Amino acid sequence: MGILVQIEHVDGQVADGAHELLAMARSLGGTVEALVCAKDATTVAAIADELDADTVVAVADAVLADYVPAAYLTCLAQAMEDRAPDLVLLSYSTAGIDLAGGVALKSGREMVCYATAIERDGAVLTVKSQVYSGKLTASTTLPLPGIVVVMPGAIKAPERAGGSAPVEELVVDLSVSQSIRHVENLLPDSDGIDLTKAERIVCVGRALGGTDKLPLAEALAVKLGAEIAGSRPVIDAGWLPRARQVGKSGTKVKPKLYLMAGVSGAPEHLEGMQDSDLIIALNSDEQAPIFRKAHYGAVCDMFEVLPALTEKLG
Amino acid sequence: MQTLLLWIVTLATLVVFAWRFGTRLQPLFSARPVNRLDRPGERFSGMLGDIGLHRRMLRFTYSGVLHAMIFSSFLVLFTAIIESFGSVLFPGFTLAPVGGETWIAILQETFALLILVGLGMAAYQRLIRKPARFEGSRKGDAILIYVLATGIVASMLLEFASAIAITGTPNPYRPVSSLLAALLGQVGVDGHAAETLHMSFYWAHVLIILGFLAYIPGSKHRHMFLAAPNIFLRPLHPKGQLPAVPTLEDEKTPSGIQSFSDFTWKDLLDPLTCTECGRCQSVCPAYAAGTPLSPKKLIMDLRDGMSTGEAHLPIVGGVISEDVLWSCTTCRACMEVCPVHIEHVPKIVEMRRTMVEAGTLEPMLQDALTSFQSQGNSFGKPAKQRARWIKGLSFKPVDARNQPVDVLWFVGDFASFDARAQELTRMVAELLHQAGVDFGILYDGERNSGNDVRRAGDEGLFELLAQQNIDTLAGCEFNRIMTTDPHSLNALKSEYPALGADYDVVHYSELLLDLISAGKLTPKQGAAAQVTYHDPCYLGRYNGGFDAPRDLIAALGHDLREMPRNRKNSFCCGAGGGRIWMDDSAFHERPSENRIKEALALGDVSYFVVSCPKDVVMYTAAIQNLGVEDRISVRDLAELVTESLE
Amino acid sequence: MKITVILRLEPVLTEELELTNDARDVDREWIGLDMNQFDDQALEQAILIKEQTGAEVVAIAIEDEGTDRMLKTALARGADTARLIPMDEYDVESRSSRAMAPIYAMAIRELEPDMVLVGVLSNADIYGELAPYLAAHLGWPQASAISQVTLGTGQVTLRQEYAGGRSARLALQLPAIAGLQTAAQPPRYVAGSKLRDLLKVQIPELNIEAVPGADLAEATTLALPDMSGAAEMIDGDAQEIANAIHALLEEKGFV
Numbered sequence A: 001m002g003i004l005v006q007i008e009h010v011d012g013q014v015a016d017g018a019h020e021l022l023a024m025a026r027s028l029g030g031t032v033e034a035l036v037c038a039k040d041a042t043t044v045a046a047i048a049d050e051l052d053a054d055t056v057v058a059v060a061d062a063v064l065a066d067y068v069p070a071a072y073l074t075c076l077a078q079a080m081e082d083r084a085p086d087l088v089l090l091s092y093s094t095a096g097i098d099l100a101g102g103v104a105l106k107s108g109r110e111m112v113c114y115a116t117a118i119e120r121d122g123a124v125l126t127v128k129s130q131v132y133s134g135k136l137t138a139s140t141t142l143p144l145p146g147i148v149v150v151m152p153g154a155i156k157a158p159e160r161a162g163g164s165a166p167v168e169e170l171v172v173d174l175s176v177s178q179s180i181r182h183v184e185n186l187l188p189d190s191d192g193i194d195l196t197k198a199e200r201i202v203c204v205g206r207a208l209g210g211t212d213k214l215p216l217a218e219a220l221a222v223k224l225g226a227e228i229a230g231s232r233p234v235i236d237a238g239w240l241p242r243a244r245q246v247g248k249s250g251t252k253v254k255p256k257l258y259l260m261a262g263v264s265g266a267p268e269h270l271e272g273m274q275d276s277d278l279i280i281a282l283n284s285d286e287q288a289p290i291f292r293k294a295h296y297g298a299v300c301d302m303f304e305v306l307p308a309l310t311e312k313l314g
Numbered sequence B: 001m002q003t004l005l006l007w008i009v010t011l012a013t014l015v016v017f018a019w020r021f022g023t024r025l026q027p028l029f030s031a032r033p034v035n036r037l038d039r040p041g042e043r044f045s046g047m048l049g050d051i052g053l054h055r056r057m058l059r060f061t062y063s064g065v066l067h068a069m070i071f072s073s074f075l076v077l078f079t080a081i082i083e084s085f086g087s088v089l090f091p092g093f094t095l096a097p098v099g100g101e102t103w104i105a106i107l108q109e110t111f112a113l114l115i116l117v118g119l120g121m122a123a124y125q126r127l128i129r130k131p132a133r134f135e136g137s138r139k140g141d142a143i144l145i146y147v148l149a150t151g152i153v154a155s156m157l158l159e160f161a162s163a164i165a166i167t168g169t170p171n172p173y174r175p176v177s178s179l180l181a182a183l184l185g186q187v188g189v190d191g192h193a194a195e196t197l198h199m200s201f202y203w204a205h206v207l208i209i210l211g212f213l214a215y216i217p218g219s220k221h222r223h224m225f226l227a228a229p230n231i232f233l234r235p236l237h238p239k240g241q242l243p244a245v246p247t248l249e250d251e252k253t254p255s256g257i258q259s260f261s262d263f264t265w266k267d268l269l270d271p272l273t274c275t276e277c278g279r280c281q282s283v284c285p286a287y288a289a290g291t292p293l294s295p296k297k298l299i300m301d302l303r304d305g306m307s308t309g310e311a312h313l314p315i316v317g318g319v320i321s322e323d324v325l326w327s328c329t330t331c332r333a334c335m336e337v338c339p340v341h342i343e344h345v346p347k348i349v350e351m352r353r354t355m356v357e358a359g360t361l362e363p364m365l366q367d368a369l370t371s372f373q374s375q376g377n378s379f380g381k382p383a384k385q386r387a388r389w390i391k392g393l394s395f396k397p398v399d400a401r402n403q404p405v406d407v408l409w410f411v412g413d414f415a416s417f418d419a420r421a422q423e424l425t426r427m428v429a430e431l432l433h434q435a436g437v438d439f440g441i442l443y444d445g446e447r448n449s450g451n452d453v454r455r456a457g458d459e460g461l462f463e464l465l466a467q468q469n470i471d472t473l474a475g476c477e478f479n480r481i482m483t484t485d486p487h488s489l490n491a492l493k494s495e496y497p498a499l500g501a502d503y504d505v506v507h508y509s510e511l512l513l514d515l516i517s518a519g520k521l522t523p524k525q526g527a528a529a530q531v532t533y534h535d536p537c538y539l540g541r542y543n544g545g546f547d548a549p550r551d552l553i554a555a556l557g558h559d560l561r562e563m564p565r566n567r568k569n570s571f572c573c574g575a576g577g578g579r580i581w582m583d584d585s586a587f588h589e590r591p592s593e594n595r596i597k598e599a600l601a602l603g604d605v606s607y608f609v610v611s612c613p614k615d616v617v618m619y620t621a622a623i624q625n626l627g628v629e630d631r632i633s634v635r636d637l638a639e640l641v642t643e644s645l646e
Numbered sequence C: 001m002k003i004t005v006i007l008r009l010e011p012v013l014t015e016e017l018e019l020t021n022d023a024r025d026v027d028r029e030w031i032g033l034d035m036n037q038f039d040d041q042a043l044e045q046a047i048l049i050k051e052q053t054g055a056e057v058v059a060i061a062i063e064d065e066g067t068d069r070m071l072k073t074a075l076a077r078g079a080d081t082a083r084l085i086p087m088d089e090y091d092v093e094s095r096s097s098r099a100m101a102p103i104y105a106m107a108i109r110e111l112e113p114d115m116v117l118v119g120v121l122s123n124a125d126i127y128g129e130l131a132p133y134l135a136a137h138l139g140w141p142q143a144s145a146i147s148q149v150t151l152g153t154g155q156v157t158l159r160q161e162y163a164g165g166r167s168a169r170l171a172l173q174l175p176a177i178a179g180l181q182t183a184a185q186p187p188r189y190v191a192g193s194k195l196r197d198l199l200k201v202q203i204p205e206l207n208i209e210a211v212p213g214a215d216l217a218e219a220t221t222l223a224l225p226d227m228s229g230a231a232e233m234i235d236g237d238a239q240e241i242a243n244a245i246h247a248l249l250e251e252k253g254f255v
């Protein structure tokens, strides 16, 4: 079985998700080809060095210096045509969302998203995925050739396997995909804090309801010597600054302690914190998906437990 | 000469008075219309009762009594004023033929003393006792008035006294003045000196009166003139019926409160009438909880905004801040207690409507209202799950949409969706079933009644919800509606009639009582407990449902101990008017906790009995927060009945 | 300038979900539908653009239980027109993005907007997102996970969000499609009076001749998630929970 893996990177820095895809591809058996799009051959080579693949299919073009949906779409589509893989794997990321649907339609392949596991039985793949914000799981028989978009964290990538896969250049005419132009990169606006460095995090979710009750969480954070963080709705509402967002579009954290209150545990949030050493979740809904990821959980009203715990900490 | 002079100063004063009063009343003439002249007889007799008998005033005994003293004295001493002005303005005029120097004189003397005592009590109260309700009232204004009033009475007595001193013969009808005259005699004032003094006191008397008159239009003592009309013009529609958005004929969508002319004239008369007595503030749960709302301040701020140059400020969010407006629980305690029948709640709601139209909402309230729009309930739960509480019943309630019933049970949101309240809802269902009541529910055809949506300020959403319910009910056959929820009760009973739907609506307390009286449910006697009972605002104050719950408690053999604030004076749990959907961290002390403390202070009550699903939730939480679960627990009426049947 | 916003209904997830007997779908008996929250953001963004530039906003939706109400909400919020695409519930096997994409694409061809805004994702199926499918059907440029939209002449500038809080500005030639993640402002509240005024309004239909796309609905079964390996639950009242967490933190050496 031929598997083509879309490699995401930022300026040559390979995304965790890409390693995870390779690991998943390996677990399925067959030949693994990695598609690398980068600005020049040097970057390609540096990236290729890090990948555990059988072949690296590379497009080097100045247009690809930054992620541009149209250009990347053209590359992936052409790679799929050239290589005719049985299975294409992408990460559930911004690029994954942008690209998967397009190539699925263009190639007429079936596609399954939000995959947390893929099982192979000969030529038949069964994809397990999350649906309804993780409240249900779906199990789908995917006919090949197919495409799967995999949830970050679905599989653990081995420590730096590295590789010496031969690089095969793919020539793509990118002049046809100029409908999208990269203008500039924007850096996260931060207030000087770096959540990735925090060893302890207290995270609040939408249940906070406003800044009025923020002091309840802040008081606990102070007592614990923890940083305060929020789920995306908390940031969007302006209750906490953007630099304090954990999750897919925020920061990915791995603290020793992650105490969360009023966060439902949507996959996009889990992605940013599921590797934390100790996860304690407070939520009023016993069915909240977070209780499937947390190590400890309590069904409660956070506005009662947070102050009680702060007080207990003296 | 004297006559001319008095004519000049009197007319000048009247001009000043009229001008000062007129400018203040000016805004009323460009305000929106509202009919307050219907049922004149009822208006008049009510007004007489409130003024003549000081009905509302006497609820605060000390102030009530002193006000009654001052007020009655004022009426009597008015004769002296007439005499003073009349005798000089129209030389030859005198009250003597009708008893001005006999029985009127003795009355004047007596009431002069009485008013001085009253003024003393008032000053003592204002300066020494300082009840909290005066917090925020203008002290200077009050004191100036005491000084002026004392001056009027004192100068009057001294004028009489110096007149007596001229001749030196005491007047038996004027014992006080005669006594003063004797004192004057002792210090050597008699004959000519007394004449000069008499002239001086006369002028002092009339000038202070004129000064008082000129001052009054800018003082809270305006109420001397406005209290009576304001009480006469009080609302007579059902208490539970909020006035609709006042729209002019040529207006498609109401503009909300952008300027003072968007209020009705009665809304503007109210602030001018306010006496700053602070009674409203003293009973307001929001004020007690430490929110920025004081109903008194609200009325005073409107008054000041109306008359001073604050026209540049927006009214909503300027003259009155948004926080203040969102703090109100619409409990109506303020309106119930206000001696001059000022209507706080309709103004607050009208200003909330303005915020809602502009889309500036308290964030949690926005979530709740959005959920009403999409699902018809505030819980964000699918409308289809409304009747899910019936899972676990020993029978399946009739769908009143398909089958005629005697009693149509309008369940209400809280009773349907809140997990704790659901248990009680099931309990009520089993009781009705057991008593053989022919009842049914609307299943997912029911929507929130809209009572609190309306009070939160979303008039359109209220109409949508109400209309949906009215349409659904129109397709059902039933004799009466029963609900456990006072908020739904208020909407169905008091609000829907304005939309053309009239029902016979009963609270479950009444129905359960009927069932017991009719022997359909037989409580065991003997399990008596000491209990207290909380009157929900929308059952009691709004709809007069004070007795059925008490009778029911008695029928079950319990011993009811009343809290100090009971019946009309009940203290709101804090959940009304949409507050239940808002952030309550603005409350320094939650009203519900304040209330539990009141119950605990009774000493030995074991149950805090409630008759509203929201109260069950509010007070259970309050007891937990206070950590007094071992001393008192919440019991819903349905629970009490069920327990006594087992 | 004309913007089309696509609005979709999705199951309300605040309650327990139950499955149909064949485990192919959630049991709709108790489930309510509400606007997809990302579509809500897309709608808000469209209205914001309208307010800034005077663009015309057309909201469209495929008929389902409650679409009418949703489209009226869009009108109340400021959309200029709303169009309902009729669909008989028995005619469609699946309403996934992939299945519905050809229908939306045809509607867009009909409406000829300069810009299509739609929520970045929908929770209700596993067959991918609508925006990229539409782009493929129409051959238009597309970008998803968008948090800022600046409409210019001939092009639109989008802010696209990536992992780690990074983002970039992209310029797309019009007509283009954006999968909205967040609008510049949270969705506004519309007072009930606006909805009431629309009560009698008839939402015009937009009849589309298109065949739904195929997906794997037939090859999918749903299940309630396996709860093994889930959190160890701490029971009790607030104080007991606080005590237990405190003990746990002590045990793990955090205090």
Ligand SMILES: Cc1cc2nc3c(=O)[nH]c(=O)nc-3n(C[C@H](O)[C@H](O)[C@H](O)COP(=O)(O)OP(=O)(O)OC[C@H]3O[C@@H](n4cnc5c(N)ncnc54)[C@H](O)[C@@H]3O)c2cc1C
Pocket: A204, A205, A206, A207, A230, A231, A232, A233, A234, A245, A246, A247, A248, A249, A250, A251, A261, A262, A263, A264, A265, A266, A267, A268, A269, A272, A282, A283, A284, A285, A288, A300, A301, A302, A303, C120, C121, C145, C181
């Ligand atoms: C492309 C993309 C990127 C995204 N990136 C991120 C990201 O980086 N980070 C992120 O967090 N999300 C992200 N999201 C959003 C994500 O899908 C969810 O919408 C979000 O995580 C939900 O946040 P929440 O859990 O705080 O809110 P909700 O899902 O609304 O959860 C609130 C929870 O609080 C509970 N609760 C309510 N009241 C109480 C109480 N009194 N006490 C205790 N619990 C209570 C409720 O039961 C509920 O479970 C992204 C989405 C997309 C599409």
Ligand code: SF4
Pocket: B280, B283, B284, B285, B286, B287, B293, B294, B295, B327, B328, B329, B330, B331, B332, B333, B334, B335, B344, B345, B572
């Ligand atoms: S209605 Fe109740 S809460 Fe509102 S101002 Fe009056 S007393 Fe206060």
Ligand code: SF4
Pocket: B273, B274, B275, B276, B277, B278, B279, B280, B281, B295, B296, B299, B337, B338, B339, B340, B341, B342
């Ligand atoms: S509104 Fe009524 S109760 Fe309140 S201060 Fe004024 S007069 Fe007194």
